[in-house]
Amino acid sequence: xxxxxxxxxxxxxxxxxxxxxxxxxxxxxxxxxxxxxxxxxxxxxxxxxxxxxxxxxxxxxxxxxxxxxxxxxxxxxxxxxxxxxxxxxxxxxxxxxxxxxxxxxxxxxxxxxxxxxxxxxxxxxxxxxxxxxxxxxxxxxxxxxxxxxxxxxxxxxxxxxxxxxxxxxxxxxxxxxxx
Amino acid sequence: xxxxxxxxxxxxxxxxxxxxxxxxxxxxxxxxxxxxxxxxxxxxxxxxxxxxxxxxxxxxxxxxxxxxxxxxxxxxxxxxxxxxxxxxxxxxxxxxxxxxxxxxxxxxxxxxxxxxxxxxxxxxxxxxxxxxxxxxxxxxxxxxxxxxxxxxxxxxxxxxxxxxxxxxxxxxxxxxxxxxxxxxxxxxxxxxxxxxxxxxxxxxxxxxxxxxxxxxxxxxxxxxxxxxxxxxxxxxxxxxxxxxxxxxxxxxxxxxxxxxxxxxxxxxxxxxxxxxxxxxxxxxxxxxxxxxxxxxxxxxxxxxxxxxxxxxxxxxxxxxxxxxxxxxxxxxxxxxxxxxxxxxxxxxxxxxxxxxxxxxxxxxxxxxxxxxxxxxxxxxxxxxxxxxxxxxxxxxxxxxxxxxxxxxxxxxxxxxxxxxxxxxxxxxxxxxxxxxxxxxxxxxxxxxxxxxxxxxxxxxxxxxxxxxxxxxxxxxx
Numbered sequence: 115x116x117x118x119x120x121x122x123x124x125x126x127x128x129x130x131x132x133x134x135x136x137x138x139x140x141x142x143x144x145x146x147x148x149x150x151x152x153x154x155x156x157x158x159x160x161x162x163x164x165x166x167x168x169x170x171x172x173x174x175x176x177x178x179x180x181x182x183x184x185x186x187x188x189x190x191x192x193x194x195x196x197x198x199x200x201x202x203x204x205x206x207x208x209x210x211x212x213x214x215x216x217x218x219x220x221x222x223x224x225x226x227x228x229x230x231x232x233x234x235x236x237x238x239x240x241x242x243x244x245x246x247x248x249x250x251x252x253x254x255x256x257x258x259x260x261x262x263x264x265x266x267x268x269x270x271x272x273x274x275x276x277x278x279x280x281x282x283x284x285x286x287x288x289x290x291x292x293x
Numbered sequence: 294x295x296x297x298x299x300x301x302x303x304x305x306x307x308x309x310x311x312x313x314x315x316x317x318x319x320x321x322x323x324x325x326x327x328x329x330x331x332x333x334x335x336x337x338x339x340x341x342x343x344x345x346x347x348x349x350x351x352x353x354x355x356x357x358x359x360x361x362x363x364x365x366x367x368x369x370x371x372x373x374x375x376x377x378x379x380x381x382x383x384x385x386x387x388x389x390x391x392x393x394x395x396x397x398x399x400x401x402x403x404x405x406x407x408x409x410x411x412x413x414x415x416x417x418x419x420x421x422x423x424x425x426x427x428x429x430x431x432x433x434x435x436x437x438x439x440x441x442x443x444x445x446x447x448x449x450x451x452x453x454x455x456x457x458x459x460x461x462x463x464x465x466x467x468x469x470x471x472x473x474x475x476x477x478x479x480x481x482x483x484x485x486x487x488x489x490x491x492x493x494x495x496x497x498x499x500x501x502x503x504x505x506x507x508x509x510x511x512x513x514x515x516x517x518x519x520x521x522x523x524x525x526x527x528x529x530x531x532x533x534x535x536x537x538x539x540x541x542x543x544x545x546x547x548x549x550x551x552x553x554x555x556x557x558x559x560x561x562x563x564x565x566x567x568x569x570x571x572x573x574x575x576x577x578x579x580x581x582x583x584x585x586x587x588x589x590x591x592x593x594x595x596x597x598x599x600x601x602x603x604x605x606x607x608x609x610x611x612x613x614x615x616x617x618x619x620x621x622x623x624x625x626x627x628x629x630x631x632x633x634x635x636x637x638x639x640x641x642x643x644x645x646x647x648x649x650x651x652x653x654x655x656x657x658x659x660x661x662x663x664x665x666x667x668x669x670x671x672x673x674x675x676x677x678x679x680x681x682x683x684x685x686x687x688x689x690x691x692x693x694x695x696x697x698x699x700x701x702x703x704x705x706x707x708x709x710x711x712x713x714x715x716x717x718x719x720x721x722x723x724x725x726x727x728x729x730x731x732x733x734x735x736x737x738x739x740x741x742x743x744x745x746x747x748x749x750x751x752x753x754x755x756x757x758x759x760x761x762x763x764x765x766x767x768x769x770x
Contacts (some may be wrong), residue, residue: 217470
């Protein structure tokens, strides 16, 4: 069992404090860092330059897939494999196909959104190095934690630590990466 | 110093007190205190009232419900009162009623999110739970109404030895897709919303078992900015899709009726009629659920009187649209000149067998709803609770009048008949009510019943940019 450094974390008391600190971290040129907060902080995605989330595209793909599948399925069932005349209506037509296909588009889109969210967030996961820190439990309550990863090119335990302290971060601690 | 002047200036410019928006949470608690308050019920000792409500509900759900269900499935649909010509009885009435109850939940949680109504955060989760459980109850009815429940898989496009397929030209077939989609999507939406709150309960858990369960449910959620970024996007997308469902599922149930030839059903207004009726009924159920729970769970500062006022107003709006549709229905029946149509609508109010239900629906849905115009009524919780119960009864009567009232005297007098529910019909309804309330009480006790992180996110101090609260919370500082 080897213990490596995963990163350094610092704790802040308010959304404004963590947002200002995040801006300074970005300006200092750090790239591998993250903010852990009890709720989404508006403006944080811009500071972190996260761009547009890909979840929407995953959802669209799921919806489009289901829509086309159900369209094809209905054609196959009612017009190709077992053509059946009901009420003198055409074997295959838009009004009969659109509604179920549209409903399943919603199903595909919703499943796509959830899977996309979980996949992009790498969930479910059994462990994260930061779970080992006792103070992390306060993040879901009312604390805001910034973490600078050890893999960052600019990372240096002593310098980064004093930098985080200069930003006003409390409880600056090393997060160990336990393999 | 400059800041102080600024605050004075802003206060002077602020709208008068009566025009300011009510705060989402009363009493300005800190984020930590709010977290304690919102998770208190799921973590505390089970109170006596919970057992008093839970035991009868559990009895109905685990004794009456399976008894009626198994007796019907093993014996046949004949144990119900359904017979020619009234082939759709209480089973379909209750199906539509339960789908209806579900709709307000989705409307509150999804549509009000898209329109950025911050007050929805405190009641959204409870509304979603109502949706999920009532769709479960609704979905059961068509499955057993087919008579041979073991052939239910014929409704799905599964290859079988007869080589035949479902017939997609029928709205009844669309219903299969609609109800299943509604169940899946509303459950996903409900579950996804709870992930950050599972993490809250995980971090607060003391016992090992509790910690393990909530760790598994939270799936390793850390609340990092990257996770929130994807989460918020997924949430918006799901809200958009759920909003579509609000308008789609009941529309398709409405299509089951209006594509038939039966007088009283064959009307183009039905999809809209069913959607609005569903929403109206659901707001009634919302009042019935919220009023006792906010008191007994100590959530009066979170689900405030302003919330109840807004739910009541939404009930009023949907009730008024329903009233307009009643007017239209009767007018079109008269204006069409169709003797069968006129006969059916005349008999809804002046017939013999079911005229009490017809008048009950007018009395409740048209008259009682008007009481919600008055602020005095909207601020009286007992009155609101009674109105909520009455709305549910009124909408049940409406479903009965539509389904049975149109079937029992159709085109040929030789085809006329009567319908009376049997004890098995009623027992099954009581069973589903019990199952619904049992599930709901379990949800309230064990899961985060209020969206903790969402409520914290709309608190004034959650906004990093302004010092007064300001725009985000309607001037509430």
